[in-house]
Amino acid sequence: EDFVISDIQVQGTERIGFETLNTYLPVRVGETLTLGLEQESIRALFRTGFFNDIALFRGDNNELIIQVVERPSIADITIKGNRLIKTDDLKKALTGLGITQGKIFNPVEMERVILDLRRQYHNQGYYAAQVQITSEDLPRNRVALNIDITEGAPAAIERISLVGNNTYTDRRLKGQLLLKETVVFGSADKYSRPKLQADLETLRSFYLDRGFAEFDINSSQVALSEDLTEVYISVNMTEGPQYRIDQISFSGSERIGEDELRELLSLETGELFSRSRIIAGINAIRDRFSDLGFAFAEVDPRVDLNQEDQLASINFVLEEGSRVYVRQIEIEGNTRTRDHVLRREMRQFERAPYSLQAVRQSTSRLNRLGYFSSVNVDTRRVSDDEVDLVIRVEEQPTGSFTAGIGFSQLDGISFNLGIAEKNVLGTGNELELSVNSSVAIQSADLGFTNPYFTKDGVSLSTGLFYSKVNASELNITDYTLDRIGARISVGYPTSELTRLNMGLRIEEVGVNCNTSNFVDCNKFVSDFGKQNAVLSLTGGWRYDSRNSFFFPTEGHRASLSAQAAIPGTSDVTFYKVFLDEAWWTPLTENFTLKLSGSLAFGEGYGDLTRLPFYERFFAGGIGSVRGFEPNSLGGFYTPTEGSNRPRGGDARAITTAELVFPMPLIEDSSNIRLSWFVDGGNIYSTLDGVDPSEFRIATGLGFSWITPVGPLAFSFSRPLKTEKGDKTQSFQFSLGVPF
């Protein structure tokens, strides 16, 4: 008979806590326990799978006593005999089924586990695989599980027979497939269901892209030998006639003119019917609609096949839908960068017609900032004519920081601090600060750039620099330089992808020729004196369409910049011109080809014919021509000239071809890249002396990684073309130098 529950007590539990059990109980203290509720409670407790036996009693003063016998819990799991599927993957699969250490052991479940494991093996073509699970009791109501797997041999493909392919030979079709009958190495001859499905799809698109609009796979059978080690696959297909495109017509919206539609579609009458080309055409038209704000336009191809003349006419039904508007733009994941620093890169505004082109431009602009390891702009539909844009970013280190206190017999205790931050405190401003001081060298360089000095993207960058070298401390015999100066420049966009900048640079250079009477130095000082102040104009133009800052896979960056001393302000009047060009294109999903070239040259004017000896260009090492010692190209001074430094020159030409790919075997290699490169280049005394046949060339493997301390790069290289006297260096390394 029923009674009001005064309290609930549980007996016989060792591992199950009261609260865990209480969660599943349909009754509570204070409720009346009816017969129905009692049955329901028992059923509920059984469903948890925790207990072998459950009994309910009524206590002396109406407590509900629940007496249970707990099922054992799994102490540990040992798996033996698995080679194909690794133990960790098996353990992960078991966790998915609720079979892990500490969980309750339920013998009924074991059947399901065996089935699941065998299915995993069947999928990989191991039809002969057997799985046994035995459990062994342990003290304290625990159990040890051993899973013995006998994998057997994978079913090798004995024969693939194709039926119904009249136009293309078996050899040609089988060449397209992942599954092969014989294979030199690898497991292409091992059967697996996913591979078969992929192959059937490959066959379908192979035919549909070559005019066979009615191609169909009637059936595909997989037959096994008795010993389950050999597989016979047969695929039965009907090709159907090969169609050519006849009439192309459009119906529905007239918003886009017919000739523009045909141009976007780029399908000609008489051309073979090809599904992939039709899909490409449809996407081009849909993008065009999106540009006009019709983001949900639909283009539906109605194909009408004329079997006798094997002609296919297609009528594209254009459903423009309603014009779509952007209601709101939200930003997520910017744990450091401020909202407006991202929003100012957006070309799409809130409460405005949606434009696909604007969203694409915004995404690539955000990627080019270099603050994020990933940027994606999701379009979230809010109503049938409104969307919200959600900019989802993942921040990444945007600077390099080096600090150190050093000691060397040469220049005693030295202290250095180097900060380069592209996104200071998330404000989007750039700061470079480097200070080092030791007995021999004191130098400081401070640079600050605000890319958005005005809201339209006019940038302002300023900088101060100072360096003083005490040659005797470092027993440098030939010459040392002291520099002090400042620079300021303003830049503004001249189009979506191009910028112009101009500025001023004032610098005083002190040349100290030391004991070794270095010829070039003495000649310079006798002509122009030790101290020279130079005021020069700087200017440049830049085009940048890369799709990301650090590791672009597509895009193009070209720049022309020049620096010229203003005549009359100094005797040391010279100019320098830098031409740079880099181009990226994706070869496959992972492989990107980068081609780049740079030419730098300079000349004196007025009293100076050549660049001052300390302003010459150098090349060699990471950042210019890898495989050669830093600055070693272009030869060295001879001791008779009073120095053994690299000579440098008034012209430098460098070219690079690089195949860039992510680090294999690492899932998240978003900030690591490997590359196989061929670097070439050289230094020439004058611009007209530049002659690519004299290029020094090296090839090798490069590694670049964006670390919290700064971009790290190293390379192993082998020279391909060198002359006598070149100083090669196979391993090179750099930290903090932006690549």
Place this chain on the structure above:
Amino acid sequence: CSNLIQKPESQWTVEEFYDRAKSEFDNGQWKSAIEFYEKLKANFPYGDYAEQAYLELAYAYYRYDEPLSAIRELDEFIRLYPRHPQLAYAYFLKALAADSINRSWLDRFITDPANRDIQSTQQALRAYQEVIQRFPNTDYAIAAKQRIVIITNRLARRDLQVAQFYYDRQAYLAAANRAQRIIEEYPNSQSSRKALVMLRKAHQKMGLDQTAADIQQVIELNR
């Protein structure tokens, strides 16, 4: 508990795991406390100790500045024990953890959390509101109300910054929308007066003078 050292961990009882974890917890060794609580949960997932372990592990993650892990543990706890007496604490700790995602020590001096990672702020707001709605007369609710005032001010301040951003770029409809959102969703925030002024200025710039005049009246009404 010297004998613990000889016995390999695989033979520890649940009490031994719990004592070790609790001692680490009590003297603030969050990292090792986390390690032992996780081991306790792995080996004895259902006992009374496991229930307590969830809460202390979540608090350890929170103090170890891993708010996302804390939230994960608390969500699991709330799912497993919907009737647990400490449920209010679990919800409140979850709100605290969400609130700490966007926290940075610079906020007291130079930076303003309003212009960063607004998603976690909204998550914190929802979590605090859930505390008040589920456990209205607990001191957790009182603490939650105070935090809600700070957070709504932050959310309103952010919308005002975005409104100003669009206003400066002559995107007056966007500016008006952001200002209106403040008035509708955060009426008693510190920014609501400035939002009304922004609303009027935006409408004036759009040439909707009558509407601007009506807004001006509303401004004067609640001066």
Place this chain on the structure above:
Amino acid sequence: CGGIKPFKAPVSQGVVIEQAMIDELQVGLSQQQVRSLLGPNYGQHPFRPNIWDYTYATSNRSLHTDAAGRLQLIFDDQGFLESWQVIEADSRKIKL
């Protein structure tokens, strides 16, 4: 690829109202009907929900040349369309 003149990114705001849409307006339409005909009512009066101002402004007039500058709609208390008027025919030019 860009001359010397500083480039300013285009700005546009509001809803494109074409003459064809205005022709379909009739007295007595519900707010929902007007909404699905004209598009989102971004210009609704913040304190008087029965006054809707559809406006369109852009710095790049070549995109939606035919868009109306300002269309005002007045609804009665039950929310049915009472009157409408194109106050400005041309879209407002945003001078960058």
